[in-house]
Amino acid sequence: MKILQAPFNHGELKSLRAGEHIQIKGHFLVARDAAHKRLYESIQKGEELPIDLDGECIYYMGPSPAREGEVIGSAGPTTSGRMDIYTPTLLEHGLLAMIGKGYRSDEVVKSMVKHGAVYFVCIGGAGALISQSIKKYEVLAYEDLGAEAIARIEVDYFPCIVAIDSLGNDFYKQGRAKSISS
């Protein structure tokens, strides 16, 4: 199984293919609905963003609260499609990879191909398992949003599947077609 260091090497990211199982070491951003809305509106207004998106990966996740002595609570992916209207704008501003679950719109896939970006998925519902690979959780911006604040997480052997690669190959389509034909 491939192990990738995050922030990602753009060349290495482009070599990934839909359906590949990988693990991630390093750190990336965490943001979901409300944070995306604010980032998008700031970009529209020409304001400076509270975080730098250049070369970044965003994990769509809102954790359950951490207990004393724990880094984070349960931490699985949320439905990516809800971020679709904001994603092309974020990709324009340097975003290179995303982690979530579920389908992406045609506009997002087109924009990903244009920018050489990759969309990973991890297992929805496996929040307890995924939390074991998160070593640090630090809120960076929009603290008032609680579970929806922008954070940076440090991960070790974070398990992912390449759902849509930088060429636009979609494993949701490929995997299902393979399953029906077999």
Added chain:
Amino acid sequence: MKIVQASEITQEVVKLSICACRNIPHDVFQAFQKAHNNETSPLGKEILSQLIENSQIAHKKQIPICQDTGMCVVFVELGQDVRVEGGFLEEAIQKGVALGYTEGFLRKSIVNDPLFDRKNTQDNAPAVIHYEIVEGDRLKIIVAPKGFGSENKSALLMLTPAQGLQGVKDFFIQTLENAGPNSCPPLLVGIGIGGTMEKAALLAKKAAIREVGSSNPDERYANLERELMELANSLGIGPQGLGGDTTVFGVNIEWYPTHIAGLPVAININCNAIRHTSIQF
């Protein structure tokens, strides 16, 4: 006449809320294992194995199975010979949910107003509570937290009687196709057929917490449950929508008489974290 103290109800609802979010029911765990044994897609098998491991970690470390600890749905079966003392039943349950979500480090996902404010209530209250008056002196409380990855993919359709059985099947397929990977398959699908609009939805919700592998007592509906399950698993959606044999763990149907002019059908999609637990006083 049985007397139950409101404070006792609150204490038990606290425990039920926490327990439901951290432990999957035994029948669901068995369904995970069975699906893992039968799945022919290697990726699907790997995903099912991760779901099994996830439920074991959640149980052992007492952390939520899924970070979306949901909106709390509560079913109350209140015997007509039960009296609640020392407070109002509704308040006792709501207080239990609020305390449980706070004390149990569960995610608070409820906003005060659906359209305008959308301000987090900070304690996951209010829960959605359904009451049923039953015979005898038992008080049963079922707590079933529901995440919105799957709830958002649930659907209701008022079919015409002429659309009949085929209409139900078509609507079922259409709903599963629309749910795709977003609702975190493998799923348990609850279907409510008949009654009125809201009755069908309530039946679907109840069906979704019926034991995995159980059948409707009416053979015709039991056959339909089996047929729809096979149909769902032939779609190739598979675990997490990435392909495979296991799209659903089961299809549970509940039905009720309806009007000559109607055929309401509600489909409640339950994600792989099929969470619910209960207590009987």
